Amino acid sequence: MSKPSLQPSGNFPPAPLLRRFAAMFYDFLLCVALMMVVTLLYQQVVLRLILGSERLKQLADQGGLIGDPMLSSLLFISLFAFFAKFWTHKGQTLGMQVWGIRVQNRDGSAISLVQALLRFVIAIASWLCAGLGFLWMLWDKDKRTWQDRYSESVVIQIPKDVRKATQGRG
Numbered sequence: 001m002s003k004p005s006l007q008p009s010g011n012f013p014p015a016p017l018l019r020r021f022a023a024m025f026y027d028f029l030l031c032v033a034l035m036m037v038v039t040l041l042y043q044q045v046v047l048r049l050i051l052g053s054e055r056l057k058q059l060a061d062q063g064g065l066i067g068d069p070m071l072s073s074l075l076f077i078s079l080f081a082f083f084a085k086f087w088t089h090k091g092q093t094l095g096m097q098v099w100g101i102r103v104q105n106r107d108g109s110a111i112s113l114v115q116a117l118l119r120f121v122i123a124i125a126s127w128l129c130a131g132l133g134f135l136w137m138l139w140d141k142d143k144r145t146w147q148d149r150y151s152e153s154v155v156i157q158i159p160k161d162v163r164k165a166t167q168g169r170g
């Protein structure tokens with residue numbers, strides 16, 4: 001079963017590295033806010049219900065909440081859910097929308113959940129390698145990063161005139 005094409009459709013050029021980094025910075029700010037909300041809900045609602053206020057305060061004072069594996073897992077899942085939702089439905093996070101770029105399959109369709117997971121994990125590895133996975137596109141003949149290659153997807157730039165025409169129909 002083939003997925004419908006993302007709109008606007010067309011043969012668009014690869015997104016340049018600086019535009020990708022600008023979108024990533026925008027999304028980084030949103031992700032920080034998301035992590036703050038998840039942490040607040042986990043520590044002030046869930047742990048407070050389970051442990052009680054006094055025990056939670058003792059743990060916090062002793063540094064017992066630092067490196068909590070449950071919180072780390074919740075943050076990882078929350079961040080993945082954020083990116084997966086945007087990438088698999090419209091191909092764009094909020095930062096990507098602002099900067100006019102989109103992740104998609106070569107045929108113009110939305111990526112799958114498995115592709116989103118691959119992109120997410122490989123992007124983390126790319127950052128852990130001092131950004132080498134992103135800089136890879138500077139030497140790649142198809143202008144693809146590690147996560148583009150491993151997830152078999154592309155990140156394209158939607159020209160401004162096409163974006164404006166699409167917004168007018170909205």
